[in-house]
Structures are given as structure tokens and as C-alpha cells.
Amino acid sequence: MASIAESFGMSREALSKDFTRAYRAAIEEERAEADVWRRFQTDRCEQLLAAVWDDAMTGDVRANEQARKLIGDINELNGWKAPVRTEVTGAEGGPLAVSTADPDKLAALIAATSRLNSDRPANTATSTPDEDPE
Template sequence: MARPTKAQRAAIAKRRADAIDLRLAGVDWLTIARKLAADPSINSDRAAYPQGYGCERYAKGQEPPTDDALIRAACKDVREALSERRAVLNEEVEELRSVEAERLDRLWFVAYKQAVRDGNLAAIDRALRIMERRAKLLGLDQPARTEVTGAEGGPLQIETADLAELEALIAITENAARGSE
């Protein structure tokens, strides 16, 4: 299969954006897939969607994809589009993190000079706060270790329950919630 042209890539990006918009609006997968299908006979708008699902089959005059194939295509589109958006966001976050680190470095230098030169306690406190913020921003501090224990520091007791026991617990919880209203 040949690499898509620039126009085709733009149409695919548009289709993916439309798929995400529809999904965010609460539209079910099959409706999304049909709305973005290339073949007018299955497209819910009765129009050929540019670079829509099954466009290769439609161009060759073949039968349109099955509902399952359309749904898989719509799911894949949304998954790939969200993955691309995450990558862009991660790049932007890294760029912003670098900018913020530079700003903190400049502020710290001013506070540090006053703290060391003058012994200014307020400047010392400010320098420490800047250092704390920088450590949080860059993840320099090691996470605190937490340990979950049972009664009196002993091991946790894990119990199993069957469906009837779980339903009874849910009913008790729901009744207690209604009683507190």
C-alpha cells in the first residue's frame, strides 16, 4: 500500500478528530463508524466521507466493511488519535517544565545571593522554598515509602465473598446512604 499523500493524511487527521469529537459527545462506536464511512450506502449521512472507513474497498467497488470491521476501525482511529495527542502534550509539558526550571533557577540565584551575602533569613527561607518547588517540578525527591498494615500493625486480612454476600453488602451500604440523606 502506497504512503498516503499530504491531502490524504490531512483527511485522515480530520476523520480522527471527528471520531474523537463524536465519542466525547457520547456517540456509540457503530454510529461513529457509519458516520465516517466512505461508502454512501452505509454512511449515516448518505455521503462519501473523504478517507472514510473502507475507502479502499469503496474505490474498488467492493462490498462495504462489516459493522464489526467499521467499529474496529473507529476504535483504532480514536486510540491512535489520543496517542498522538498524548505525545504532543508530553512534548509541551517537557518544554514547559524546562521553562519553569529556568525561571526557578533565576529566582533562586537572586535569593541565594541575598541569603549568603547578607545572611538575610527571609532570603534563606525563599531560597529553600524555591529549591523545594524545583525538586517537586523535576521529581528530585524520593517518594515517601508507605506501608499498609492490618490491625495493630499486623498483616491485612483478605476475605473472599460470594455474589450473594456482595449483593447483601451493597444493599446495606445503599440503605445506609439513603438513611443519611
């Protein structure tokens, strides 16, 4: 970076500040363009929603489904969906079981479940009866 700054006759710090300023301006421009696109797409969905709304409100099942999907699209476009809470649990909602294995046990487990060493992969650990060779 020092050689680039030198070629422009400026200090490394000045080049860094100019670059940062330009980078932030580019990000802001991209955000503005995304906002315009989002508004355009939202307007289109709202026009479609208006076209099916009366039928949906009078009980037309198909129009109701279309309206529901359009509302979902509008919510997704604008980031209005509530975050989904995810919790990882063990068997029957209990705590996760954590265990350690020495390298030999791990290698044996990988070998026992590997499907890569066969023309017709199947093994007793993961196959269903329909998958087993005849």
C-alpha cells in the same frame, strides 16, 4: 461505534485504530505542552534562586530560607522528590488490631458516636469537657 464507522464508510476496526492513534497523539501533545510549562516555571525559579544565592551563602537567614523554598519548588515541579514511605501500624507501632462486629454492635457504635441527632452535638465518647453542654 459500528454505526459511526459505517457513516464514515470504514470498518469498526479501522475506526478504532484511527481513534487510538489520534488519542495517543493528543496525549503526546499534552505532555509536550506540560514539559514546556514545567521548563518555563523551572527557569523562573532558577532566576529567583540566582538572585538570592549569594546572600544565602553568606549567612543571610531570610535569603537562605527563600533559596531553600525555591529549591523545593524546583524539585517538586520536576518530580524529583523522593517518594514518602508510609506504614500503618497499630498502638505503639505494633500490628493493627482487626476485629469484626455484628450489625447490631456496629449500629450501636454508630449511634453512640453520632453527632447528627443534636442541636449542640456532644457525647461522652468524643467530647472534651469544654465541648460538653453546661
